[in-house]
Amino acid sequence: MTVPDLLATEPERFLTEFFASLTEDVLGGDDDPVGPVDRHFTPDIVQISDGIALTRERLVAHMRPVRRNAVECRYEMHEVLAVGSRVAARFTLHARMRKGRTLATEVHFIGDFAPDGRMRRAHQLTRALPGPVEGER
DSSP: HHHHHHHHHHHHHHHHHHHHHHHHHHHOSOOOOHHHHHEEEEEEEEHHHHHHHHHHHHHHHHHHHHHHHHHEEEEEEEEEEETTTEEEEEEEEEEEEESOOEEEEEEEEEEOOOSSSSSEEEEEEEEEOOOOOTOOO
């Protein structure tokens, strides 16, 4: 199934698989983060997160501490809608950190994807969810 077909018929599956693949690539790899960024984002990517613009170079820089500090990330999709190559979603990112802390972040996401499945534009607003997450010690 092509990326446009998957976006048209199963946008939740597309977005879940995109973030799962990105997470596996970033957390599971030991190569330079340039590889995962280039595999998942177009060269002209601009991701605006909480008002801060992340270009390709800034995403690469962001991946280094993510790789160093996070050991596991899981995405819980709540709502996903797609029109053409554009996706709007509300989801929770659950991250387990190397020192044992678990974080949950609510994300409101609007993105645009290239026909090959790479992200080319995104805007997201995030909010840290309060309190210990279930299963945290």
